Amino acid sequence: MKVEHQIRAFEQLLGSYDGVLPLHRYLFAYFKQNKQMGSSDRRWATRYLYSYFRLGKALGKLKTMERLAIADFLCNETPSLMVASQLPELEASFALPVADKIAIIQKKYPAFKLTDVFTFKPELSAGIDAAAFYTSFFVQPDLFIRVKETHIQAIINQLTAQGVTPQEVGPATLALPNGTKLEQLISDERLYQVQDFSSQLTGNYFEPQAGDYWWDCCAASGGKSLLLHSLEPQIELLVSDVRATSLGNLQERFQLAGIKQYHQKVIDLLQNNDQVLHHYEFDGILVDAPCSGSGTWGRTPEMLCFFENYKVENYNKLQKAIAGSVVKYLKKGKPLIYMTCSVFKAENEDMVDYLTKNFDLKFEKMELIKGYAHKADSMFVARLIKQ
Numbered sequence: 001m002k003v004e005h006q007i008r009a010f011e012q013l014l015g016s017y018d019g020v021l022p023l024h025r026y027l028f029a030y031f032k033q034n035k036q037m038g039s040s041d042r043r044w045a046t047r048y049l050y051s052y053f054r055l056g057k058a059l060g061k062l063k064t065m066e067r068l069a070i071a072d073f074l075c076n077e078t079p080s081l082m083v084a085s086q087l088p089e090l091e092a093s094f095a096l097p098v099a100d101k102i103a104i105i106q107k108k109y110p111a112f113k114l115t116d117v118f119t120f121k122p123e124l125s126a127g128i129d130a131a132a133f134y135t136s137f138f139v140q141p142d143l144f145i146r147v148k149e150t151h152i153q154a155i156i157n158q159l160t161a162q163g164v165t166p167q168e169v170g171p172a173t174l175a176l177p178n179g180t181k182l183e184q185l186i187s188d189e190r191l192y193q194v195q196d197f198s199s200q201l202t203g204n205y206f207e208p209q210a211g212d213y214w215w216d217c218c219a220a221s222g223g224k225s226l227l228l229h230s231l232e233p234q235i236e237l238l239v240s241d242v243r244a245t246s247l248g249n250l251q252e253r254f255q256l257a258g259i260k261q262y263h264q265k266v267i268d269l270l271q272n273n274d275q276v277l278h279h280y281e282f283d284g285i286l287v288d289a290p291c292s293g294s295g296t297w298g299r300t301p302e303m304l305c306f307f308e309n310y311k312v313e314n315y316n317k318l319q320k321a322i323a324g325s326v327v328k329y330l331k332k333g334k335p336l337i338y339m340t341c342s343v344f345k346a347e348n349e350d351m352v353d354y355l356t357k358n359f360d361l362k363f364e365k366m367e368l369i370k371g372y373a374h375k376a377d378s379m380f381v382a383r384l385i386k387q
């Protein structure tokens with residue numbers, strides 16, 4: 001395939017994409033409409049576009065194709081026509097570690113700054129190694145699954161027998177290359193859940209007890225509820241979300257996991273829900289709040305180019321209203337688990353500060369789970385106790 005052909009496809013896509021839909025959904029629809037694009041065309045267009053967005057705003061003054069070649073060099077280990085045609089002197093260095101490749105680019109382009117990859121104004125949460133975090137954008141995160149500890153060896157054997165070697169990163173967690181077609185490799189889909197590594201680690205803060213009644217009030221398709229249930233199956237559970245469609249997905253996942261004992265409601269936490277909830281008292285509440293998602297942008301790097309600072313403030317208002325509205329349904333001495341997949345202090349530590357200052361909640365512990373060190377998302381989790 002000629003490089004001109006690849007350039008045309010890339011330019012058309014870049015020109016038509018406006019950041020409204022997540023890139024993977026946009027590409028899915030685009031390829032469906034443009035059937036003349038063969039699988040190789042699609043693969044290259046996808047690689048180029050994702051790599052391009054991973055550069056964020058770095059070297060913004062260069063021409064698009066030169067930036068694309070730099071991005072493709074930084075983000076991939078195998079050669080491309082783009083680098084061969086634009087920056088042939090870099091071709092021999094494709095297999096080097098990312099840090100070395102960055103050093104090569106910095107030498108060739110003194111204007112290259114890591115801080116231009118992630119240019120957002122809100123301060124990062126404490127403890128984040130900014131350089132390591134920015135560098136992580138050049139590496140595609142892994143795909144993680146959570147399995148029953150009793151089944152982990154059987155699943156490893158099944159995957160290995162088919163030529164895929166998973167990495168065992170926890171007693172119940174396997175890491176696989178992104179894009180692994182799990183449904184074709186693991187015969188029984190009841191044996192695993194796709195869930196990011198950091199998301200799985202939030203479970204260390206839940207500490208449910210047998211017989212407890214918990215509420216997952218931003219449940220979406222139930223990732224945290226399934227995790228909670230795997231930690232303590234003897235619990236009663238209320239799952240709710242403002243979006244009925246997500247709860248539909250939750251139902252399917254719960255059915256697969258064999259969970260039957262739960263209650264489900266569509267609840268908008270921005271409304272007064274006393275009529276529906278007045279008699280409820282929970283032993284634990286999970287607030288996996290809507291947020292910027294900045295800890296997951298390694299998977300959606302288009303956000304480096306399309307996210308706008310003001311949105312953090314909007315999410316913050318939502319987080320305050322949502323978390324604040326559920327405290328009254330928590331029993332004294334019991335935990336509210338506040339979580340985000342954000343790396344911004346305003347959505348994390350500042351929210352803990354807000355909740356402990358404005359409600360009968362006492363700080364117990366919190367953590368920014370640094371997924372960037374493990375090819376995973378970054379997540380924030382805090383455990384606050386009702387007084």
Ligand SMILES: C[S@@+](CC[C@H](N)C(=O)[O-])C[C@H]1O[C@@H](n2cnc3c(N)ncnc32)[C@H](O)[C@@H]1O
Nearest residue numbers: 218219220223224241242268269270288289290
């Ligand atoms: C980060 S997601 C939850 C992810 C989920 N807990 C999981 O583990 O996959 C945040 C959820 O909050 C929900 N949400 C947003 N605004 C809400 C509101 N006003 N009331 C209730 N839920 C809301 C969204 O629909 C979204 O599903």
